[in-house]
Amino acid sequence: MSAVTLEPDGGLGLEASARIRHRAAGRVDATVLAWCRWYTADLPDDVASERRAEVASDLYEEREHSGARATGSILGRAIRGIPADLAWRGARLRRAAMGAPRGTFPLAMPALAHLAAIALVAWGGFIVWRVVRSVLIGDWRGAADVAELSVVGLVLALVGSWLLMVARRRAFAGLVLAIAAYLLIRFGTYALMETSVSFTAYFSTSTAQMVLLNRVATGAAVLFFLSMAAWWTAPKAVAEPEPAARPEDGE
Template identity: 35%
Template sequence: MSGRSDRAVERAARATLHWTLRYTGGLDPLVAADRQDEILSDLHEQTAWATEAGIGERATARSIRARMLRGIPADLGWRRAQLSGREGIRLSLPRVDGLLLAAVAVIGVVQVGVGAFIAARHVRALLIGDIGFIPNAAALTIALGSVALVATALLGHRRTRPWGAALLAVTGLLIFAQSVNALYYLSATALLVINGVTWLEPAAYAVGTGVAILCLAATAQWANPARRPSAASAASALTGEESR
């Protein structure tokens, strides 16, 4: 086992534990500690099974990260249940899939709308003579909106759904900030707002990052359906897989 591979598994495990500490923060210390102990046990079970099965460390690390991403919606549901005092509420996989699909579809529609809006503003600016060129930010926003349209269409089929979500993660990371930059050239009102609100572009990147994380979680959920290794079928799943 190489040192680099060991570190890959360690980093993946640390990321999972860090996420566990985040979503159990503010809960009853005993409840939070029990959840964290369960995650430690799950990580040990998975890595032990992977070692016995001869699975490479890098593959194990990828699996740990993928299971953490898939578990995010259920983890948040578990936290809500703890805060509301309704322990034992579980999110079924079909319900999680349905919620994810609805959220990612809305994200796709919004991105398409952003691209169409910038395209319309650019055409208007050309017609009234406000601008005589195509700003790079406007061209990129329109292109990203077009890609988002294709990606949203891919969500309609189960086999292509992971690809659609992955594309929306990429376009979502960029399109909101680029649209702000495009409006700098296309709208006098937006120019005044952008000059007055210096944090607008960083905020747009923050929104894009959140969108990308959600879409990547959906990609992991749809591309790698939850499976339990037979040698560890009695062990509970990693973060968020609600057999715990």
């Protein structure tokens, strides 16, 4: 039975079940394309564009052949293909690294930045979780601005981590993460102290050492992310091969 119906104005429409299937198909296709954009975001433009066009073409051909009925097949293939997509990405990154100028560290530097960003997000998430839990059970006695700055720091850490995935935005991501690190370490530590009696007691017995440690950790984290921003802002000079020595006349 056809899902196409005749509209009152003489046009063609879809039955309700068919419209639902087509909306679901659109969401699945958009999800697959978004995943492709994500794992190709920091690859060279030509490589990323070719991969995205390949995935879009594959989706189009399958839709042309099976229509909305292909939704389940596309979703299953996308999930099963995640390891292959990541392996493809790793191979392209290694290929780009082999042709990169010496001293640019195209794999090590992004990996180090991603690990630091993940650690910062984890720290911020832990702090915010403890603050929310403390507020819900009525045990929060700290200043409201400390908790608010911790939440802002976590949001900035998440935004900076997302920006790191785009090669052209990594310098800006470093600046965002530097601000997030300052908020989460400088003020987040005090927010965490207000959620733990044992931490508060330890801080009270070693105030000078804890303050010094807090400031050193804050400064180190901020300098790290600022260095990342400066690294990706500065143009990388490609080393040119030295010209071969010309033989002397008469030799």
